[in-house]
Structure formats: C-alpha cells, structure tokens
Amino acid sequence: xxxxxxxxxxxxxxxxxxARDKKTLNSLVGMADDVERFASRGRAPHIEIPSRSLSNVxxxxxxxxxxxxxxxxxxxxxxxxQARTYMQTLLVGSGCKQLIEQGKTTSIRGLYYLLKHxxxxxxxxxxxxxxxxxxxxxDVEVALNALREELxxxxxxxxxxxxxxxxxxxxxxxxxxxxxxxxxxIPSIVEEEVMQFVSCKADFVLHVEKDTVWRRxxxxxxxxxxxxxxxxxxxxxxxxxxxxxxRLNNELNLPxxxxxxxxxxxxxxxxxIKQGSINLAYESKRMxxxxxxFIGLRSIDYERCDLNPSVTIKLTDNDxxxxxQIANYPWFEPKKRWQKEIxxxxxxxxxxxVEALISKxxxxxxxxxxxxxLADQDFLD
Amino acid sequence: xxxxxxxxxxxxxxxxxxARDKKTLNSLVGMADDVERFASRGRAPHIEIPSRSLSNVxxxxxxxxxxxxxxxxxxxxxxxxQARTYMQTLLVGSGCKQLIEQGKTTSIRGLYYLLKHxxxxxxxxxxxxxxxxxxxxxDVEVALNALREELxxxxxxxxxxxxxxxxxxxxxxxxxxxxxxxxxxIPSIVEEEVMQFVSCKADFVLHVEKDTVWRRxxxxxxxxxxxxxxxxxxxxxxxxxxxxxxRLNNELNLPxxxxxxxxxxxxxxxxxIKQGSINLAYESKRMxxxxxxFIGLRSIDYERCDLNPSVTIKLTDNDxxxxxQIANYPWFEPKKRWQKEIxxxxxxxxxxxVEALISKxxxxxxxxxxxxxLADQDFLD
Numbered sequence: 001x002x003x004x005x006x007x008x009x010x011x012x013x014x015x016x017x018x019a020r021d022k023k024t025l026n027s028l029v030g031m032a033d034d035v036e037r038f039a040s041r042g043r044a045p046h047i048e049i050p051s052r053s054l055s056n057v058x059x060x061x062x063x064x065x066x067x068x069x070x071x072x073x074x075x076x077x078x079x080x081x082q083a084r085t086y087m088q089t090l091l092v093g094s095g096c097k098q099l100i101e102q103g104k105t106t107s108i109r110g111l112y113y114l115l116k117h118x119x120x121x122x123x124x125x126x127x128x129x130x131x132x133x134x135x136x137x138x139d140v141e142v143a144l145n146a147l148r149e150e151l152x153x154x155x156x157x158x159x160x161x162x163x164x165x166x167x168x169x170x171x172x173x174x175x176x177x178x179x180x181x182x183x184x185x186i187p188s189i190v191e192e193e194v195m196q197f198v199s200c201k202a203d204f205v206l207h208v209e210k211d212t213v214w215r216r217x218x219x220x221x222x223x224x225x226x227x228x229x230x231x232x233x234x235x236x237x238x239x240x241x242x243x244x245x246x247r248l249n250n251e252l253n254l255p256x257x258x259x260x261x262x263x264x265x266x267x268x269x270x271x272x273i274k275q276g277s278i279n280l281a282y283e284s285k286r287m288x289x290x291x292x293x294f295i296g297l298r299s300i301d302y303e304r305c306d307l308n309p310s311v312t313i314k315l316t317d318n319d320x321x322x323x324x325q326i327a328n329y330p331w332f333e334p335k336k337r338w339q340k341e342i343x344x345x346x347x348x349x350x351x352x353x354v355e356a357l358i359s360k361x362x363x364x365x366x367x368x369x370x371x372x373x374l375a376d377q378d379f380l381d
Numbered sequence: 382x383x384x385x386x387x388x389x390x391x392x393x394x395x396x397x398x399x400a401r402d403k404k405t406l407n408s409l410v411g412m413a414d415d416v417e418r419f420a421s422r423g424r425a426p427h428i429e430i431p432s433r434s435l436s437n438v439x440x441x442x443x444x445x446x447x448x449x450x451x452x453x454x455x456x457x458x459x460x461x462x463q464a465r466t467y468m469q470t471l472l473v474g475s476g477c478k479q480l481i482e483q484g485k486t487t488s489i490r491g492l493y494y495l496l497k498h499x500x501x502x503x504x505x506x507x508x509x510x511x512x513x514x515x516x517x518x519x520d521v522e523v524a525l526n527a528l529r530e531e532l533x534x535x536x537x538x539x540x541x542x543x544x545x546x547x548x549x550x551x552x553x554x555x556x557x558x559x560x561x562x563x564x565x566x567i568p569s570i571v572e573e574e575v576m577q578f579v580s581c582k583a584d585f586v587l588h589v590e591k592d593t594v595w596r597r598x599x600x601x602x603x604x605x606x607x608x609x610x611x612x613x614x615x616x617x618x619x620x621x622x623x624x625x626x627x628r629l630n631n632e633l634n635l636p637x638x639x640x641x642x643x644x645x646x647x648x649x650x651x652x653x654i655k656q657g658s659i660n661l662a663y664e665s666k667r668m669x670x671x672x673x674x675f676i677g678l679r680s681i682d683y684e685r686c687d688l689n690p691s692v693t694i695k696l697t698d699n700d701x702x703x704x705x706q707i708a709n710y711p712w713f714e715p716k717k718r719w720q721k722e723i724x725x726x727x728x729x730x731x732x733x734x735v736e737a738l739i740s741k742x743x744x745x746x747x748x749x750x751x752x753x754x755l756a757d758q759d760f761l762d
Contacts, residue, residue: 183566
C-alpha cells in the first residue's frame, strides 16, 4: 500500500516535467535502483563511473571529436578508500533528483550548499569544500551520460548574442536584432526544452573571443551588413555558449566562424569549440562543432596587415611550450596549414591580439579584416 | 582662410554629435587650447591634473559620498620627469577626441592599441604596456571631469537586468520583463544619450552580488511577485551597472536594496555602491547612491535563520584585517548598527555566502529571507 502511494505521488510530481527531465530523472532513479538491487541480493553496493583519466580520452578521427573510451571505475560502499566518494556520488544524484522534481536549477556552488551538512552523530562533513564536490558532479554527469545542465546545475553566465535570429527563452520571445548595445545574455541552459529557435535569417555565426571585440562588431552593426549572428564567450566560452553554437550549427546549419587572438590561447579556444576538451570529453557529442572554422588572427597578419611593431607581444616561455603542445594535438598534427600557422607564430616570436588591428583603424577589423577573409573564404580548418 | 576651412569641417563633423558628446569634445579641445595658449605666449606648456592620491580624497558628510579635494598636480613638457606623461596625456586626449568625432567607442585595451606606436626616429614607444596607459586615462577623466564612458571608452560588460522596466538602448526598445532566463546584459555605457527609461512599473531595485543568486530570483520570478527590478554585477559591480543603479535611483526614485554576502567583501561592495570608491572618487557624483540599503546577509543570520554549522566559512587573517579597516571607514564609523554588524562578524569568526541559505531550501532566499526583510523593512543603512 505504502509503495503504491509513493508511486502515485511520484507520478503526479513527474507530470509537470518535460521529456528531457523525465529521461534524466529515470537515469538518476536507475542509478539508485542498481544500488538497491545489489544490496537486496546481499551483494556489496557499488556504482560504475566511466574513467575520466587522460588515458581514457581518444580523438575519434572519423567523427572528428574528442571522445571518452569505455574504461570504467568501480566505486564501492564497503571499501574504505571509496566509501566516502560512493556516499558523495549518491548524494549528488539525490540532490539533482530533488532539483529536477522541483523544476529548479542551481549553480555548482548552490548544489554544494544544498548537500553540505555534518553527518549526524559524527563530526564528518559530507563535503569539505567546493573542490570536494565538483569532481563528483562530473562523475554523475558522465555516469548518466547527461549534461550538467540536464541535471539542473548550471555554470556561470558569460557571453552575449545579437543578430538576425529570434529565440524563445522560457516562454519569452527574444529578437536578437533588437537588443541594443548590451545584447542578449546567453544563459547557461540552452537545451531545446527551455530555448527554441523561432526564426533565423542569418547566414552564419561569427564567434569572437572577447566582449570588447564583440562590442566593436555590434556597434558597427556588422551583423546587419553581413547578415549573421554575433556571439562572444568572454575568453574560453562557457558551456552555455558552446552548446548554443553547437545547436546553431547542427539544427540551423549555420557555419561557425571563430575570430580569436593569434596566440596559443586563441588556438586552444578554437580547438575546444571544434573538437571538444579533454576534461569534458564526455560532452563533446553535444558541444563540439567539427565544422567550425578559424577566421583569424593569423601569424601572417603582421605582414599581411602591415602592422606596427609596437603592437606585437613577445611570446613567453609558456606560450612557446603551449604552442608546441597544440601543434602535436592529434587533430592539428596532420593539418599542414595549421602546422605552418603555429610554426610561423614561433618564428615570429610574438603574438597578436585581435585588438591590435585597432592600430590600423578603430573599425579595421569589421570593415577590412573580416570582410576580406569572408570574400576570399580564407579560413583555417 | 585655412583656419576658417578647418572650422567649417569641424562644425560639419560635430553636427552629428549629441549634446553630451559636444560638451566632452569642447573640454578636450579646451585642454589642447590651454596648451597652445601657453606655447604661443612663450611659456612652458603644461596641464593641471587633480590629484588622485589618498590625501586628496575626502568623505563629504552632508552629501554622504566620497569626493576629491581640490589639490592639483602640474604636468610640464619641459620637465624631464614629466615630459613622458605629459605627452601621454595629450595622446589619450587626442585618441578620445578621435573616438567621439567618429561616433565610436572602445575598451581601455582598444584605446591603448589605438595610441601605441614607436615614436618616429626613436626606439621609444608611446606606451610600454596597458599599465602605462590606464592611469593616464583616469587622469584625463578627472582633468575634464568626464566619465570614462563620456570619453567613449568603456569597461567590460558584466551584470544583467530583468524586471518591470522598459528601456531604449541605442534605438532598440527592450522590455526587461520579457528577457527569458538570460536577461538583458547591462552595457558599459548607460548614459541618457544612449539609454532612456521608456516606462517603469517597478517599486524598487533588488541588486544581488552574484549571477548565480540572480538566476535563483529570476527563475522564481521574484521580480513579478514583488514588482521590482533585479540586477547583478558579478561581484564588485562594473561602472555600467553602478551608473545604471544610480540613474534608476535618481531619475526614477527607486530604492536600491543590496543583497550581498556576509563578509568584508560584501560590506565593501555595499560601501562602493553607496558612497563611491576611493580610487574613482571623482566619479562618486554620478555613481554613488547614498540612499542604497543593505538587506543582508547579516552576521545575525546564522542564528536568525538557524543555519547548519557546516555552511559557515572560517574568516581568514585578511578577512579580519579588512573587517577592521571597513569598521573604521568614516561613513561606517558613526553607525552603531554597522559597528554591531561587523563586531558580530568578528566574534562569529566565520562568514556566510548568500548561497548558504540554499541549505535551508533551494528557494529559501526568495520565498523566506528577502520577503521577511521587506515585510519588516529591516535593512542596514
């Protein structure tokens, strides 16, 4: 009887959930059911978590994304070195279940506070600090094959969008061609259930690294004259921005062009947008954009754009180290044009920020540089 | 003849400028005219810059803002130790003049690149690095009594807004009650010439410290149920957010309530919003909001909200030092309730983040904490 009642209450609660929430909730309940099944059969409860170590990350040459391999780690309750993480994993699972059932979202900081408490009758805390909780959140993501956002946990908002697209964000229709100078702040959760593309006239997406560069393009109404969508991610784009770019590319077939600094950090940002990152390899499927293209800056731009020597910035030892590492990434390694690009950076001995083009003219980047690359279809892939 | 022609061309260019731009441009030209006047009379050219040292910053008790005193520094061309900064100051002035005349804006990074070059016939660079340029920008601001934004130089965009207000941003009407989960990204330049308040039904502004807290309030539609405007500044609010809060308070008479962490950093953010900052004292007039109120978190909240000990964070030595410094600020010093607040923080020995309230319930902050403070009108001033 009691069991039936619970089930009914559960069904009633779940009725409000969307399809994706139901799917995630089922995975979470499945994880707990597995544990219960083991216990009721008198076997030691455990959870299996796909390994997130570097050795379990591979570059899939045909799909052109970074993927996780199949190796898994067992996490057992009756194992002194694993009991704590075992408990934390189930705790995070139960916290996410609560969030989904309540139809609420929170930050990783919020989830940490939601779950942090002193275990009754002991002085032991569930989590010592945020750093104790974050890897467990990633564990649950990868174990359930669910994006963090599907677990109702979000990263901080960074990045903005303007251009010829109308989106519906939680019931509000947002015309990104009428967003003034500030633009639409790209939220962390941009899954189809909360954000739909209403209409889109744009031909492509221009993604720039920094908000300061983005402002130049917005102020010059570049997206009007070139019929595009303009995004930035304030440096390394956060998950919401990457996921949105992925959806614009996949669902609306918009090419994604990346305007980044001519330095190892710019190369790396491009690499993450295109192939996914090593740390978050389990998310590549829905984050990576193998067709993304690099519009610049390029190492040849110092000569090509006839820049003043004073705008160059000397490469640091770390820059040189990073550039060599990136050149050896398996996805850059076979590409002659990228090898040439990186080699030229090293022989230049300096890097160039996109803002350096301002020394030519305040609007050189919007009126000369990008239009010339677009006209010549001159990109690195 | 030649002179007349120049004047005509100048008038034609200036015709497109708005009233504020014209005023700023006149100040810039005035600065150059002064220099020319000295030179043509055979006297050594110099510029006078109000001193930005701590000794020239005072708390104005009647206006309740931090203000600059009247002491000035002379910067002379024919003075070996000043010639370089003299040249840089005029260079920044001429760069800002160019921006205003072109009707364009840029970041401090952009201005740096715009002005950076190797001086002809020498190996001397106009600016060595960004740190060489930034104080000079502040000098020009303070010398002309113009906000950085009026010089067409902006800080980075941070912060967002939702709520019952419609603004016009550069010709686009933005209804902040229909901005989805992302909100309207508050731009750096929010002066009247580019942003007008179209209509506002809200009764007050709730400004929260972090975007993660802001999301909780937005998700719970707090601004609908409490008819307010909801802003955040991603920590210490950037200039655009402070200026917008100031305008909402001054022009629309909206009270500004601040929800910040219970730690010295939270106190400091409140202090800057309310009285202005020591570094940017020359901007207090248009940035500070003497009527801003502190809604929490308070040091009494650990008991008042019956929080779990595990959510407390031990004060560091630096926290203790900062708390004592802040207690001695001349604007906090005479306030008994603030002295009690800070004393209690120190005797607690721990700080509390707003997110700590999540340990009570995910929406405790929006459904219990803030509504209770609003009902009791229980704020610190």
